[in-house]
Amino acid sequence: MAMNLKNSALLIVDVQNDFLPEGSLAVRHGDEIIPVINALQEKFNFIVATQDFHPTDHGSFAVNHEGKCPGEMIVLADLPQILWPVHCVQGSEGAEFHEELNPIRWTAIFQKGKNPEVDSYSGFFDNARREDTGLGDFLQNEGIMNVFVTGLAQDYCVKFTALDSVSLGFKTYLISDATKAVNLAKDDGDKALEEMKKAGVILIESSAILD
Ligand code: VGL
Ligand code: ZN
Numbered sequence: 001m002a003m004n005l006k007n008s009a010l011l012i013v014d015v016q017n018d019f020l021p022e023g024s025l026a027v028r029h030g031d032e033i034i035p036v037i038n039a040l041q042e043k044f045n046f047i048v049a050t051q052d053f054h055p056t057d058h059g060s061f062a063v064n065h066e067g068k069c070p071g072e073m074i075v076l077a078d079l080p081q082i083l084w085p086v087h088c089v090q091g092s093e094g095a096e097f098h099e100e101l102n103p104i105r106w107t108a109i110f111q112k113g114k115n116p117e118v119d120s121y122s123g124f125f126d127n128a129r130r131e132d133t134g135l136g137d138f139l140q141n142e143g144i145m146n147v148f149v150t151g152l153a154q155d156y157c158v159k160f161t162a163l164d165s166v167s168l169g170f171k172t173y174l175i176s177d178a179t180k181a182v183n184l185a186k187d188d189g190d191k192a193l194e195e196m197k198k199a200g201v202i203l204i205e206s207s208a209i210l211d
Pocket of ligand 2 (some may be wrong): 054060087088113154
């Protein structure tokens with residue numbers, strides 16, 4: 001029997017061209033989740049997307065640190081920071097949502113990563129937890145109690161969004177066939193799943209909602 005989706009939000013994390021095959025920070029098989037997310041969208045009355053949206057001088061870009069390459073570590077906002085290729089630059093094609101992802105019924109888009117001094121994986125807070133995007137209050141004001149997380153990437157923005165969602169008191173689900181990992185190390189995606197489970201995120205498959 002299909003789940004009851006009263007007071008539930010579908011959260012679509014960073015399904016943007018740069019995280020899809022051919023993008024600058026491509027997640028392998030990332031495009032395979034798009035039809036799954038589109039099917040899920042039909043079951044929800046409340047849908048919100050997040051968008052990684054960096055200025056060109058963002059501190060997470062390796063090119064902005066002389067002599068550094070993507071994958072190397074630095075310190076940013078007093079936190080260990082992995083350096084990335086340039087991605088999701090404001091106004092670029094790479095920052096746009098994939099054209100096959102249906103945005104028609106989205107209630108809101110929350111952008112993050114706009115402050116060059118700190119990275120922002122979660123859709124709720126920056127990595128230093130100094131700034132709040134407003135997503136938590138927005139969901140609460142709408143009476144949302146259950147958050148269903150999908151999108152990219154399972155081992156970064158999806159993981160941190162799901163962990164923050166739990167910490168804010170939402171009953172939080174990860175739809176495991178509606179996300180894919182970057183896997184800089186080959187088991188990062190699996191480790192992220194374990195971490196989320198431990199924190200109280202409930203793992204389900206899309207069939208629990210679609211069938
Ligand atoms: C992401 C790395 C850098 C993500 C964003 O959306 O998972 N990963 N910026
Ligand atoms: Zn980013």
